[in-house]
Amino acid sequence: MERKYISHNSLMNWLTQLNNEGNQIYAPVAKGNKTDYKHITSVEEISMDHIQTTQSAKAVAFPRTEKLFSYTKKNGDVTLQNFDTTTIPETVVFGIHPCDAAGFKPLSGIFNWDTPDLPFNERMKRTTLIAVSCTQCDEFCFCTSVNGSPGNTTGSDILLTPIKDGYLAEIITEKGKSLVDKHSSFFEADPNVNKEEYLAQVPVQFSLEELNKKISNMFESPVWKQQSERCLGCGACAYVCPTCACFDIQEDAHGSSGNRLRCWDACGFSLFTMHTSGHNPREMQSQRWRQRLLHKFSYMPERISVRGCTGCGRCSRACPVDMNIAEHLTEIAAL
Structure with missing residues (x-):
């Protein structure tokens, strides 16, 4: 892994150059008391002092709603127009934290475990992730409990760690190296600093080893009913999560033509598993809460x-009834 230094002014000039070259730049933008990823046209819009954005960056590769194909029916014949990958722009996502960058790995696993998903993969091919290490955290952060860290490099093409007057730049992938080599004038030599000294201190809240030992054998445990008693099934947790990938298929039909759409969904919704027969294999909220945690910590690893x-x-920040996932995982690990 190559290390370099870039000053703050050079970083802003570099992002401006990338924007001028036609790249779509997504970065954290503050609005009111919230910060979220937006398509920016000026580096003046970028927020650098937030702890966490409200939404994750997953919509860059997995949009809330996207057209998979369009169709036209005429005289009994159906003509399909597949997803046009040439419309996907070169994209740079700047300012994501390591927990967001790491989220693209499980997303890639989900969208490629059987049939490779063309729209997702083509977007990822054209997307470069420039992450920024965390120098501050809050009570909801628990990356260190799931083998992450405030300076984790997983998923990032380039990781910037704020140091005095600038950033330590770690170039992780060939995609990141290509971008840095193309604009090498903005970078200087390795600053020879200990990255760990600049990172936030995120306390470990539970034993992942103990959680892994227990959760796969807890399908019939009463803990699911107990933990889910105040869950509203609103789906806020799924919509802000960087790894949730549940979707629904909708038809946008207009007479003899239309579009097939893929839209975000959530396994916590009461109708997510409703069959046309009227049978619902997860009719209780406790069953849906169980599915959420088992999917993340048992089924996906398997x-x-x-x-x-x-x-x-x-998910814990967004929950209107304060269902803190780290607290629930701590409880399960301690059983």
């Missing part, structure tokens, strides 16, 4: 060899 949680804490 099937795609990656955990479905990066410890970003967004």
